[in-house]
Amino acid sequence: MTRPRRRHPALEGIDVEALAAFRSGLRRRYTDDEILTELRASAERLGRSPTMREFAADPDATVHPQTVIEHFGTWNAAKRAAGLQPRRFISRDELLTQLRELGDELGRAPTVRDIEARRGRMASKSLIWHTFGSLAAALKEAGFDVPIGEERLERAIADGAVLARELGHLPKMAEWKDARSRDPKLLSEWQVYRMVDVQPGAWSAFQYLVRERLHEEGVSVAQDGALAL
Missing domain, CATH: 1.10.10 (Arc Repressor Mutant, subunit A)
Incomplete structure (x- = not known):
């Protein structure tokens, strides 16, 4: 049975109405007109309708982009209100x-x-x-070490062999899921399952591929999936 997560005592004592009033007060630090003036001034300095990133990098802008979004819902809605053309295309x-x-x-x-x-x-x-x-x-x-296409399955098999050595047996789906919670670079168990695409029994087909890789590495795998290390 999962225990309910205990909240910090400070969170339990928050007055919901007082918090709403506090947030409203923060938002009132800038009027809509003041924000629109900031947007127009930034566009004039930049020479074009600013992206949110460009506005945040503008040293003369005093409003945070998130404040703009809180007032108008979206960045482009704020720019339209300011009479600026939203930049539909990002390079x-x-x-x-x-x-x-x-x-x-x-x-x-x-x-x-x-x-x-x-x-x-x-x-x-x-x-x-x-x-x-x-x-x-x-x-x-963008420069990330992310396998694509056939590389993804190859990487998953290699990761499966490493995990099998740690476990002492071929990994089960639940064990793979647990491993991924510790290492987000792993594919999810369902990504692996769909990628193998052998039905029925896609996961056992993946275990078979991991076993073959282990055999290539000189590791014996018993019928029940246990490794002889």
Whole structure:
């Protein structure tokens, strides 16, 4: 039975209405007109409608981009209100820069979930897919060590052999899932399952491939999947 997560005592004591009033007060530090004036001034300095990243890098802008989004819902909605043309097209280089900066923030290659969690702060996953064909291809072009195509299965088999040595037997799906929770660079168990695409029994087919790799490395694997190390 999973224990309910205990909240910090300070969180338990928060007055919901007082918190809402506090947040509202913070938002009132800038009026909508003040924010729109900031956007127009930044566009004039830049010579074009600013992206959120360009606005954040503008040393003369005093409003944070997140404040703009909180007031207007989205970055482009704010720019339209300011009479500025939203920049519908982001260059390939700009997309790659966004991915690299997100990777620096995370300390690893970004995932789809990471991108979706930053909706409004960076390009959409659909634009990345449209531009590069897949997130994996985009990440590889951005300089991340991300296998694509046949490389993905090859990497998964190699990772499976390493995990099998750690476990002393061929990895089960639940064990792979647990390993990935410790090492997010691993593919998910379902990515591996779908990639093998041998039905029925895709995971056992993957275990077979791992066993063959171990045999190549001189490791004997018993019928029940145990390794003779």
